[in-house]
Amino acid sequence: MGRRADIKTGYTCNSNCVFCVIGDKLFTGERPTPDVIEELKASRRTCDDIVFTGAEVTLRPDFLYLVEAARRLGYRNIQVQTNGRLFAYKEFCEKAIKAGANEFSPSLHAPVANVHDGLTRSQGSFNQIVAAIKNLKSLGQRIVTNTVAAKQNMKLLPDLARLFVELKVDQFQIAFPHPTGHAATYFNAVVPRMSELAPYLQEALRIGEAAGVPCMAEAMPFCMMKGHERFVSELFIPPTEIVYEDFVVPDYARDRMERSKTRFPQCATCRFEPMCEGPWREYPEMVGHDEFQPVAGTRVLDTAIVQDxxxxxxxxxxxxxxxxxxxxxxxxxxxxxxxxxxxxxxxxxxxxxxxxxxxxxxxxxxxxxxxxxxxxxxxxxxxxxxxxxxxxxxxxxxxxxxxxxxxxxxxxxxxxxxxxxxxxxxxxxxxxxxxxxxxxxxxxxxxxxxxxxxxxxAPPRSLEQGPELIIRRHAKPTAEAAVELGLVDTDHQRFAPAE
Ligand code: SF4
Missing domain, CATH: 3.40.30.10 (Glutaredoxin)
Structure with missing residues (x-):
């Protein structure tokens, strides 16, 4: 499995999702072009694949330029995480593909317009993302969708899975919300109880599986996925580094396991204790941890056996x-x-x-x-x-x-x-x-x-939160990085989409 870098490019968006994990930072600016290119270069030393994320990276005037920089750096998979809205324009899809993007991860949150548009707080966004998926599929692109489960959409997840099948997406993932940003602000209104969500989520996954569409659930511990452990997305996430604006998380799996997620005293007797990440730390801080009950059985040591x-x-x-x-x-x-x-x-x-x-x-x-x-x-x-x-x-x-x-x-x-x-x-x-x-x-x-x-x-792992696992490699942004890649470094080239 190739190593992957997730690069956060900024905080501008044309939606305003109620569960946005960076909702508290939205509209606070974008990283300068040379800065992003320096980070692309730095991550290329250890990573084969790149994921452009941000708030909505496609809104950056230099979006195509950055994708092309990634292509010239030799990244194999160049994925764009997106709300999909600009890809409703086929010409934009063609430009992104020409620049080097070869995998698209649009976020579709409901099978009906009023719920999706309500969650994104953007009228018309449902029609745009559906058009985007159709456009990109018609151009032969790989589509890996992302959905955030919320109180408002959880009962619709099976229908959403049917829509994914109909749209012929290549993979879909349904994530439990990480209660930070807007998801923390609107926690009571938006974040479902995990145990109430589980049956709808599992039905959606069974629908995907029956149709031959790879699908998975993110941030759902194994005790919430009994009989459905094979769908837990943490079994499949490749080694990943997360590139923020002023620091890098070099080992995302370790960060999740030791810092960002948590487990509980009762986990000591759970068969998944040796390898379970537990839920995001913020969730039990809000609702307690009684939902998480140990699963009886022989200890499970690694992800490979769960997939087998x-x-x-x-x-x-x-x-x-x-x-x-x-x-x-x-x-x-x-x-x-x-x-x-x-x-x-x-x-x-x-x-x-x-x-x-x-x-x-x-x-x-x-x-x-x-x-x-x-x-x-x-x-x-x-x-x-x-x-x-x-x-x-x-x-x-x-x-x-x-x-x-x-x-x-x-x-x-x-x-x-x-x-x-x-x-x-x-x-x-x-x-x-x-x-x-x-x-x-x-x-x-x-x-x-x-x-x-x-x-x-081994005895159960410590429940203590681990040390901060970040490095500060933030290179001084210079325009030279772009020049080295053969990209002409003029203001016009930097801030206008490449043709
Ligand atoms: S270790 Fe804890 S959180 Fe993980 S599956 Fe078991 S009971 Fe649930």
Whole structure:
């Protein structure tokens, strides 16, 4: 997943949404052009993708110029977050695409004009954004919409999902409001109770899923998404830095986890405690935290397993097996000793990936044994090939032969008629499935197993708010940055849309 920068370009908007998170800063000005370009350059050192946000970046006279600067800097995905209103003009869409924009994230908040226009406090904005989506789709563009859930629109979310399907958007996301800015000012009028919102939100997501449209919910903790955990957007957000006007949040995920969101004493017993971000900090400060009740079940260690269908295996008794080993013995699962059992399913003895994995496991065998882990490798290879592979690389853990793939299928490591998926199953002391490493790092797999066990056994995380996680890299704005990109730095070029 490529790293992404979200750059905030200013505070001007032609709408005035009731839940605007920067509502308190609206209309306080725009960042100078050279300043934005310097930041684009700085973020390009670590990021492949860029998201232009602000209040409404398309209103900037230099909007097209900035998009073109991003293109010349080699950003791969150039996304524009927008209220969509200017894209109602097809010519404007064409200019933005020509400048380099290739992904558009318009904010559509309701399936009917009166509710959308009421939330944006802008008459006609619904018709404009629908026209914008149609224009951009007709030009072959990728549309990833954003919706903020509010008291006014929550019951309409299923109908909104149907509209998204009809408009053929590529993805939609529905976000719980972050109670800052206007959303804090109008909290009681606008921000729904999360538990009341959840059923409508989940129905909307099921509609999207049934129609094959990727969709997700942002800022909804797992306890609000029971049976719908796969839709939690925090599972998918790429590594992101947020570029504000005078500081940068270099690790947005860590900032959310340690500072911007919060958890509660009762989270200690929740299965999602190891990886849940909790709600935005401001929400329980307003309404308390009784809505957030721990989810029972086996601890969930990472986002990858929630996205995998083997999530359902966690906590279930591991399938029994009896397989021949490379040393001529027969290994029964019921006879495996050790506090933990690690079953490493791998595709083929001697392949580069499997050789690297086997050697890294062998290198960590002592540490695994010290942690009470019994390691077993399983592949479709026959026992003779296993013996040769073990001899060649000095492997001192059993390699079991599963030529029909029956055991792999019982564990879900192979789907019927498909190849084996490299994955490692951690069975706990009660021999239930404690965790599945769905994408083992073949070069450090033993360390990965040990890290998973450490996290499985770790005490609950601290509830203290973490330290400020920002850097001040604000470069002195100079016009030279634009010149270096080959953009002619005249007042006309800087402040007029490029042709
Ligand atoms: S850790 Fe807390 S906030 Fe997160 S899902 Fe569990 S109870 Fe909810």
């Amino acid at each position: 269908e083997r999530f359902a295996l966690l906590g279930t008794v591991a399938p029994a097996f009896e397989l021949p080993a490379g040393d001529g013995s027969v290994v029964k699962s019921s006879a495996l000793q050790g506090k933990w059992v690690a079953l490493a399913f791998y595709p083929e003895d001697g392949s580069p990936g499997c050789t690297a994995e086997a050697c890294s496991l062998q290198a960590g065998l002592h540490d695994l044994a010290a942690a009470g882990v019994t390691l077993v490798g399983i592949s479709p290879d026959g026992v003779e090939r296993h013996r040769d592979f073990a001899l060649q690389h000095g492997l001192r853990f059993p390699l079991l032969s599963d030529p029909t793939g029956a055991v792999a299928e019982a564990f879900g490591a192979r789907r019927p008629g498909q190849g084996l998926r490299r994955s490692t199953y951690l069975l706990g002391p009660d021999r239930t499935v404690a965790h599945v490493l769905v994408s083992p790092d073949v070069k450090s797999h033993a360390a990965q197993i040990l890290d998973a066990i450490r996290r499985f056994e």
